Amino acid sequence: MRFDVLTLFPELFAPLRTVGVTRRAFDAGLVDLRLWPVRDFADDAYRRVDDRPYGGGPGMVMLAEPLERALAAVRTSQIDAGATRTPVLLFSPAGRPMSQARIAELAGGPGAVLVCGRYEGIDQRFVDRHVDDELSLGDFVLSGGELPALALLDAVARLQPGVLNDQASHQQDSFSDGLLDCPHYSRPERLEGGDATRDVPAVLLSGHHGDIARWRRERQLELTARRRPDLIAAARAAGRLSVADERYLGSLGAAGL
Numbered sequence: 001m002r003f004d005v006l007t008l009f010p011e012l013f014a015p016l017r018t019v020g021v022t023r024r025a026f027d028a029g030l031v032d033l034r035l036w037p038v039r040d041f042a043d044d045a046y047r048r049v050d051d052r053p054y055g056g057g058p059g060m061v062m063l064a065e066p067l068e069r070a071l072a073a074v075r076t077s078q079i080d081a082g083a084t085r086t087p088v089l090l091f092s093p094a095g096r097p098m099s100q101a102r103i104a105e106l107a108g109g110p111g112a113v114l115v116c117g118r119y120e121g122i123d124q125r126f127v128d129r130h131v132d133d134e135l136s137l138g139d140f141v142l143s144g145g146e147l148p149a150l151a152l153l154d155a156v157a158r159l160q161p162g163v164l165n166d167q168a169s170h171q172q173d174s175f176s177d178g179l180l181d182c183p184h185y186s187r188p189e190r191l192e193g194g195d196a197t198r199d200v201p202a203v204l205l206s207g208h209h210g211d212i213a214r215w216r217r218e219r220q221l222e223l224t225a226r227r228r229p230d231l232i233a234a235a236r237a238a239g240r241l242s243v244a245d246e247r248y249l250g251s252l253g254a255a256g257l
């Protein structure tokens, strides 16, 4: 798959090629990342890519024309490479929040053109003509769309076959079953200078796989009910909670959480 990124700060994407799962996905040729520095598509001597908003107000607006020239270059490059025409996604605080469902959909597709906004926003005429979907990283204020684009690329890269060390960890991801993950423990069984309160929970050392699975499920349910009751409601509505899950949640409720 191929991602074409329109950005004023292409240097922010360098780490993707140098570390971790994203490097593995690039090295294996599973993800082709192409950066398009929007300033290179400015038409004046000052390489201007922003200007003041019509109607007044604070901040600057990203100009439509450099973005349109950059996107035209992406389309030409896709045609020359015999590559599929990919949808255009804009990162914006007014976008719909990214979700694992959306990431999984993208991971199975041909890629996307990722437009990283800067300043107060980008000229709406570019959005109206070219953008297929607007995505946000969540309800907090960033200085631009680059970090959300990096987050998307990381999330998509780790879903490529063979990129994660352990394929089983896909299924156990938080959110893949809609609940938060259970806690994890490794060696040593008791931490230096610690008392019994710092021991690894005994059930995990018991070798009883049924008991371990039940303990983990109950920790998932307990944590999710306390921290993300919205996810419990969604899992219930989607029929992802068993009778045993509901019985355990009921016992939590009866105990006042």
Ligand code: 9D3
Binding pocket: 091, 092, 093, 117, 118, 119, 120, 121, 135, 136, 137, 138, 139, 140, 141, 142, 143, 144, 145, 148
């Ligand atoms: C009061 C208007 N502000 C919107 C919250 C203006 C504004 C702030 C920050 C406009 C753009 C930006 C830059 N942010 C992004 O481009 C952005 C973003 C974000 O700020 N939060 C979460 N996800 C995203 S995706 C792109």
